[in-house]
Amino acid sequence: MLKIQNLQAGIEGRTILKGINLEIKAGEVHAIMGPNGSGKSTLASVIAGKTDYEVTEGRIEFMGKDLLDMLPEKRAGEGLFLGFQYPVEIPGLSTTNFIKTAVNELRKYRGEEPLDAVAFLRLMKEKMALMDIQQPLLSRSLNEGFSGGEKKRNEIFQMAMLQPKLAILDETDSGLDIDAIRIVANGVNKLRSKDNAVLLITHYQRLLDFIIPDFVHVLYNGRIVKSGTKELALELELKGYDFIKNDLNIAETV
Amino acid sequence: MDTIEYLTGQFHEFPQDSIDRGLDILRQDAFNAFNTMGIPGMKHEEWKYTRINKLFNTDYSLSADPADHSVSTSDLGPYRLPGNKDANELFFINGRFAFDLSVIQSAGLQVLPISTAYNGEHRDVIAENLSHSSRYLKDGINALNTAFLQHGVFIQVGRGLILEHPVYIYNITDARTANIFSQPRSLVNINEGAQVQMVETFITFGMNESFTNQVMEVVVQQDAVVEYYKIQNDASHTNQVSTTHFRQTAKSYVHTVTISLNGGIVRNNLNMVMDAEHCESHLYGLYFQQGKSHIDNHTIVDNAMPNCLSNEFYKGILDGNSSGVFNGKIFVQRDAQKTNAYQSNKNVLLSEEASVNTKPQLEIFADDVKCSHGCTVGRLDEEGLFYLRSRGISEKIARSLLLHGFVVDILDKIRLAVIRNYADQLISERLEFDIS
Numbered sequence: 264m265l266k267i268q269n270l271q272a273g274i275e276g277r278t279i280l281k282g283i284n285l286e287i288k289a290g291e292v293h294a295i296m297g298p299n300g301s302g303k304s305t306l307a308s309v310i311a312g313k314t315d316y317e318v319t320e321g322r323i324e325f326m327g328k329d330l331l332d333m334l335p336e337k338r339a340g341e342g343l344f345l346g347f348q349y350p351v352e353i354p355g356l357s358t359t360n361f362i363k364t365a366v367n368e369l370r371k372y373r374g375e376e377p378l379d380a381v382a383f384l385r386l387m388k389e390k391m392a393l394m395d396i397q398q399p400l401l402s403r404s405l406n407e408g409f410s411g412g413e414k415k416r417n418e419i420f421q422m423a424m425l426q427p428k429l430a431i432l433d434e435t436d437s438g439l440d441i442d443a444i445r446i447v448a449n450g451v452n453k454l455r456s457k458d459n460a461v462l463l464i465t466h467y468q469r470l471l472d473f474i475i476p477d478f479v480h481v482l483y484n485g486r487i488v489k490s491g492t493k494e495l496a497l498e499l500e501l502k503g504y505d506f507i508k509n510d511l512n513i514a515e516t517v
Numbered sequence: 518m519d520t521i522e523y524l525t526g527q528f529h530e531f532p533q534d535s536i537d538r539g540l541d542i543l544r545q546d547a548f549n550a551f552n553t554m555g556i557p558g559m560k561h562e563e564w565k566y567t568r569i570n571k572l573f574n575t576d577y578s579l580s581a582d583p584a585d586h587s588v589s590t591s592d593l594g595p596y597r598l599p600g601n602k603d604a605n606e607l608f609f610i611n612g613r614f615a616f617d618l619s620v621i622q623s624a625g626l627q628v629l630p631i632s633t634a635y636n637g638e639h640r641d642v643i644a645e646n647l648s649h650s651s652r653y654l655k656d657g658i659n660a661l662n663t664a665f666l667q668h669g670v671f672i673q674v675g676r677g678l679i680l681e682h683p684v685y686i687y688n689i690t691d692a693r694t695a696n697i698f699s700q701p702r703s704l705v706n707i708n709e710g711a712q713v714q715m716v717e718t719f720i721t722f723g724m725n726e727s728f729t730n731q732v733m734e735v736v737v738q739q740d741a742v743v744e745y746y747k748i749q750n751d752a753s754h755t756n757q758v759s760t761t762h763f764r765q766t767a768k769s770y771v772h773t774v775t776i777s778l779n780g781g782i783v784r785n786n787l788n789m790v791m792d793a794e795h796c797e798s799h800l801y802g803l804y805f806q807q808g809k810s811h812i813d814n815h816t817i818v819d820n821a822m823p824n825c826l827s828n829e830f831y832k833g834i835l836d837g838n839s840s841g842v843f844n845g846k847i848f849v850q851r852d853a854q855k856t857n858a859y860q861s862n863k864n865v866l867l868s869e870e871a872s873v874n875t876k877p878q879l880e881i882f883a884d885d886v887k888c889s890h891g892c893t894v895g896r897l898d899e900e901g902l903f904y905l906r907s908r909g910i911s912e913k914i915a916r917s918l919l920l921h922g923f924v925v926d927i928l929d930k931i932r933l934a935v936i937r938n939y940a941d942q943l944i945s946e947r948l949e950f951d952i953s
């Protein structure tokens with residue numbers, strides 16, 4: 264589904280991603296962990312098409328298509344979704360209108376008719392129940408004045424509404440209380456199928472208790488330096504990133 | 518012929534008021550002031566960025582006979598504002614009030630020629646308030662309107678009346694056969710306890726040059742409540758100086774929204790003179806310009822007495838080669854303790870060529886006051902744009918959503934739903950944005 268080869272990217276002459284290789288197949292859940300500033304959000308942004316970053320090397324393929332040539336909205340049309348680490352506040356645009364526009368833009372991209380008001384409402388109600396989101400929040404301006412947890416829950420709600428093929432969730436668990444984590448995890452698990460895939464970016468093993476990943480990767484200083492199964496996350500939780508750094512130092516001195 | 522020369526000739530041609538010299542003296546003084554000050558140019562501090570003197574190079578005619586206009590009801594049809602069936606509709610054609618076209622539905626609303634009102638029972642209120650704006654607007658263009666005020670009207674809303682029909686005021690310039698210079702003039706008296714919603718708009722017929730120099734003065738009496746909405750969406754070959762001057766003579770409430778969407782040079786003077794304690798006023802504005810339009814909003818809030826609140830918030834979007842000016846003066850006079858005065862102006866520039874000059878001017882002579890002001894000039898939020906696009910929304914629609922979101926809080930200040938929706942529709946059409 265997603266194939267990243269030797270991806271190098273940076274900003275203002277500074278290289279942040281220094282050769283990322285990652286393959287995600289349909290049906291899989293991957294988790295990326297790594298210390299602050301290692302490049303996790305940058306990787307997510309580059310995949311989603313943020314033009315602030317300059318890609319200097321490598322390629323990304325999504326569903327067999329070259330992703331790097333596509334506009335962000337086209338990537339979404341192809342089934343990509345990014346749950347933002349810091350969702351953006353949009354004054355004057357209600358969350359409902361925003362989601363409705365997004366749903367119908369995606370349908371248009373796929374050559375489908377727009378959802379009528381009734382069908383849209385039905386879909387909303389279903390996903391609202393799933394994500395335990397109340398109407399007043401959706402009537403407010405998008406993310407404006409939302410609490411940290413509300414913003415994250417709203418990201419997952421959007422994911423549930425848009426039904427992407429690949430969801431990249433950038434620290435969607437940060438700032439969530441334990442009940443909210445369960446709800447978010449439930450939302451993600453509902454999306455899981457043999458045709459979909461999820462890339463979780465997280466600092467905490469806790470989320471991975473609810474969403475069991477097939478693979479765990481450690482991103483360190485712009486590179487994936489270690490990959491493994493869910494046990495790797497447990498090990499990181501116990502030992503911190505020092506043992507990775509030590510491993511790397513040993514590797515570099517050998 | 519030189520326009521100034523022409524206007525001078527016209528001034529002397531009009532008959533003087535034979536019954537009372539009061540209005541004649543006012544006119545003559547104003548004409549002298551006009552001759553002394555002339556048309557304001559770049560050297561005039563308040564006209565630095567808005568150049569109207571070049572507009573006087575055109576040959577204009579002034580409409581001579583009020584009964585002689587060539588506008589029919591069917592001409593007006595497509596230009597009437599939505600909700601007009603439920604509204605009092607007042608028409609000025611080329612600066613002259615058209616009694617024949619105007620429709621008054623509310624019993625408490627009265628329109629009289631200014632001299633009739635002055636020579637009748639309204640002398641005191643007229644003597645006290647007519648040309649009150651000239652104390653604040655010291656320039657030849659304001660004086661020029663006063664010099665011709667014999668064509669003006671006196672509008673009044675009776676004591677304690679809550680007008681259920683809004684008052685729509687159309688300033689129409691019929692430039693189908695000639696270049697027209699028009700000077701609508703009115704003094705509006707909102708009596709004690711009256712409540713009224715006013716909507717004013719400007720429309721030009723035809724492709725000849727038009728220049729409207731309008732002055733409306735509004736007296737707001739004890740406990741009166743006034744909502745005033747100005748919609749400016751005239752063609753880009755038209756120009757106007759539009760002055761709206763409120764004087765709150767006792768505890769009262771004024772709420773204004775100025776929406777400016779098109780026009781060549783548009784200069785608005787909005788004055789709020791809070792001449793009594795416990796007055797409250799709100800000044801909202803939204804300008805969205807493109808092409809070569811120039812929009813200038815000059816506002817003055819004069820807190821003359823204690824315990825008043827004024828709140829001012831203008832937003833602007835400037836695209837193409839358009840330019841904007843926001844100049845917000847707030848005076849807090851020495852006696853005006855416990856004044857609350859707020860002001861904010863936010864701008865988004867959509868092109869490299871668009872520009873805006875924004876300038877708050879606070880002159881505070883009292884010490885126990887709360888005042889704040891702020892202005893911003895920025896571009897469209899790129900982070901927001903990416904966020905929307907990442908959800909599959911095309912760049913074009915994402916831009917429209919962001920811009921619509923930027924202005925919607927000002928639109929929501931229009932409390933007359935048909936007009937709010939109309940303004941929203943005009944903006945949404947420009948954004949090619951479906952509001953449903």
Ligand SMILES: Nc1ncnc2c1ncn2[C@@H]1O[C@H](COP(=O)(O)OP(=O)(O)OP(=O)(O)O)[C@@H](O)[C@H]1O
Nearest residue numbers: 274279297298299300301302303304305306315348
């Ligand atoms: N737009 C930008 N401008 C300048 N530097 C940037 C920009 N985006 C990222 N960086 C830098 O690149 C590095 C990686 O940032 P990134 O946000 O990808 O880290 P992260 O792994 O997501 O960290 P965290 O766990 O704190 O979210 C950081 O040093 C960051 O300061």
Ligand SMILES: [Mg+2]
Nearest residue numbers: 303304305348
């Ligand atoms: Mg991050």
